[in-house]
Amino acid sequence: MAVDSTTEGSTASPTSDDSELVGDGGVNVVDQSGSEPPTDSIVGTADDSIVREIGHDEFDPVGTLILVLIYMAILLGMWVFMYFVEFLGRGVTVVG
Amino acid sequence: MATAAGNEPLFVERFPDEAAVAKANLLVAFVALGIGAFFGLVQALHRTDILRIIDSADYYTLLTGHGVLLAIVFTIFGLAAFFHWATARSLDQPAVSTLFSWAWFGLMTTGSLLASVAILGGLVPNLGISADVLFTFYAPLQAHPIFYIGLAMFIVGTWLSGADWFLSYRAWREDNPDERIPLQAFMVLTTMIMWYIATVGVAVSVVFFLIPWSLGLIESVNPLLTRTLFWFFGHPIVYFWLMPAYMMWYTVLPKLAGGRLFSDPLARVVFLLFLLLSTPVGIHHQYLDPGIAEGFKFIAMTNTMFLLLPSLLTAFTAVASIEHGARQRGGEGYLRWLGALPWRDPAFAGMAFAGLIFAAGGFSGMINAGMNINYLIHNSLWVPGHFHMTVGTAVALTFMAAAYWLVPQLTGTKLYSRPIGLLQVVLWFVGMVFMSNAMHRAGLAGIPRRTAEPQYQNFDFVTPIGSIFELRVQIAFGGLLLFLSVVLFLFNMLLTAFGEKSERPVDEFLPAPLSGPEGSPRVLDNLGLWTGIAVVLVILAYTLPIAGIIQNGGGLFGGGLPVPVTVFPDVELVKTVLAGALAALAGVLL
Incomplete structure (x- = not known):
């Protein structure tokens, strides 16, 4: 059966349930001893290297926040740069 | 399951x-x-x-x-x-x-x-x-x-x-x-509704004006009208290119990173916002067209700025989903987790590079969208620089990267070479950094787009940093790398298509989102409602400008060049348009 958000539910996992151990803080740690080795020649096998299952409540996307802040900092810096170069540095360009 | x-x-x-x-x-x-x-x-x-x-x-x-x-x-x-x-x-x-x-x-x-x-x-x-x-x-x-x-x-x-x-x-x-409509199907349907609305413009332009004109059945067309009808379709087509790439970023990229989509409802909201906002913005391509009043251009600009919202929502959701994958693969720290991502997988790396370039394309897109700043770069090489980052990389590179994952599902054969695939996406990324960056800078120096020989006697373009020669070399070198990248891609696809059947050519499993659609409002799936609102927004954004273009441009079929005019919205006309729009919405809802 095809897997999708409406058919799979939030319990879906790329590994079978009996291969998981519960680690500290409620994060599932995957025991890889029985899983097949990573297959480097196959596309889309990042799941094979999962070392822990992180659920919705345990996931804190702090790295995303850092990247978004970097993006906004670049945007702000470029805006300030443009303001000085294109507006303060030139005469009036649009009249009327 | x-x-x-x-x-x-x-x-x-x-x-x-x-x-x-x-x-x-x-x-x-x-x-x-x-x-x-x-x-x-x-x-x-x-x-x-x-x-x-x-x-x-x-x-x-x-x-x-x-x-x-x-x-x-x-x-x-x-x-x-x-x-x-x-x-x-x-x-x-x-x-x-x-x-x-x-x-x-x-x-x-x-x-x-x-x-x-x-x-x-x-x-x-x-x-x-x-x-x-x-x-x-x-x-x-x-x-x-x-x-x-x-x-x-x-x-x-x-x-x-x-x-x-x-x-x-x-x-x-x-x-x-x-x-609930499965997420990918939801994305397909909302994108197609947007397309149906958008293509009305080009269909009217081609069928009623350009085909009869090219056959000699009518003598002339109203150029501003056909331009406006083109851009009625010409901006939403941008999202028609992007939506399948977004679909892959939302539903496949998290899996390729080893994680799960951060939020299904957020993805639905993003696609609905594109359905609503993609079309009533086309006039932002016509900031320099005489014959359209500044006020209408300002409205188009405002709508365009709202379009940044779903793009920024996408940036957040895609990055958060990737981070989830990196953390599951053992990634730690504020930024060190980036190293835990499967960068050797060409499907993942290609889509991630495409997203990175798209983020940069967002910067130049904001410049294009601003009415006053747009004057600085209008019709210059900056503009091709911009859309080679968006459609030329965010879309094209995502399609190629996705093909590495999708084509084996369609053929049953394993990808011929992952290393060549990786080289290909890296070449595209590097080539585009050279070419697009140089195009942006050349545009700032005033070099025009769509010009076979932008070299003029007794006139030299000047760039504040580097030299025009250096920009030319960068554009040519970048273009060469991009072409080589396409050759490698097609070579890899060809050999994949004719490769041997494999039992497990690809891992096509897609995990469920971290946050599913269960808790989100069901109204998100009411496609009729969103279609109605989208149509109303288009009517509001386009009725008056098109009426002005026909009135002041010599009628439906031209006959005279459009002249600069300022159309002040007539109160009665506004009332009529609003009443028509509300009636249309009521028709959809009832």
Whole structure:
């Protein structure tokens, strides 16, 4: 059966349930001893290297926040740069 | 429930007919990619005066071919392949009629062939067929009728493809009356509704004005009207390119990173915002067109700025989903987790690079969208610099990267070479950094776009940093790398298609989102409501400007050049438009 958000539910996992151990803080740690080795020649096998299952409540996307802040900092810096170069540095360009 | 990768039959085994249709669409897309990329290389070398193997008059033929083959044929056949796959996969059922699927594919292909013949005819002297009208096919540039007829057939083909996916949805809905629409199918349907609304503009322009005009049935057209109708369609087509890429970023990229989609409801909201906001913004391409009042341009700019919202939501959701994958793969720290991502997988790396370039394209897009700042870069090389980051990388590189993951599902054969795939996506990234960056800077120096020989006697462009020569070299070098990247891609795809069958050619399992649709409002799935609101917004944004263009531009069929005017909205007219819009909304709701 095809897997999708409406058919799979939030319990879906790329590994079978009996291969998981519960680690500290409620994060599932995957025991890889029985899983097949990573297959480097196959596309889309990042799941094979999962070392822990992180659920919705345990996931804190702090790295995303850092990247978004970097993006906004670049945007702000470029805006300030443009303001000085294109507006303060030139005469009036649009009249009327 | 599938729990582990590799336990399920491949897509091609479950849906052989849909896989065949998707493969045929990809074949046309990739042929167009190869030809279009070659034209791009010739242009990059020609306009920078590095190597000129064609006559400068033919430059515009190749430019039209490059634009149409890549921005229409490659992208939309790619979209059709992804959407056909996604509809069958997410609804878990085949198309209602395979014959119908082949019919729209045939119509789209025939239309593309006719348009291509018209364009390439320009290279053959004395043939009497040409279409050097560039991607935007503005009047008063005129093409041979078969160009417009081919375009019309192509557009009708896309309408039928959408009907195919809606029929699948209807069949699924009969069996699943209370289920939420699966996410990929939701994305396909909302994108197609946007497309139906958007293509009204180009259909009216081509069928009522350009075809009769090219056949000599009418003497003239109102150029501003056909331009405006083009951009009515010309901006939402940008999102028609992007939506399949977004679909892959939302539903496939998290899996490729080893994680799960952060939020399904957020993805739905993003697609709905694109449905609502994509069309009533086209006038932002016409900031410098006389004949449209500044006030309408200001409204288009405001709507455009709202469009940043779904793009920024996407940036957040995609990055958070990738981070989830990195953390599951053992990533730690504020930024060190980036190192835990599967960078050796060309499908992941390609999509991640595409997203990175798209973020940079967002910067220049904000400049384009601003009415006053736009004057600095309008019609300069900056603009191609911008859209080579967006459609030329965010879309094209995502399509190529996604093909590394999708094509093995359609063929049952393993990707010929992952290392070559990785080299290919890196080459594209590096080539685009060179070319696009230099194009932006050249545009700031005032170098025009769409010009075979932007070198002038007794005049030198000046750039504050570096030199114009350096910019030219960067553009040519970047173009060369991009062409090499396409050659590697096509080589890899060809050998994949003819490779040996494999039991597990690819890991096609897609995990469920971290936050599913269960808790989100059901109104998100009310497609009729959102269609109604989208139509109302279009009526509000376009009625008055188009009325002004017809009134002041010499009527529907021109007869005189448009003159700069300022149209002050008439209170009665506003009332009539609002009443009409509300009646339309009520009609949809009731």
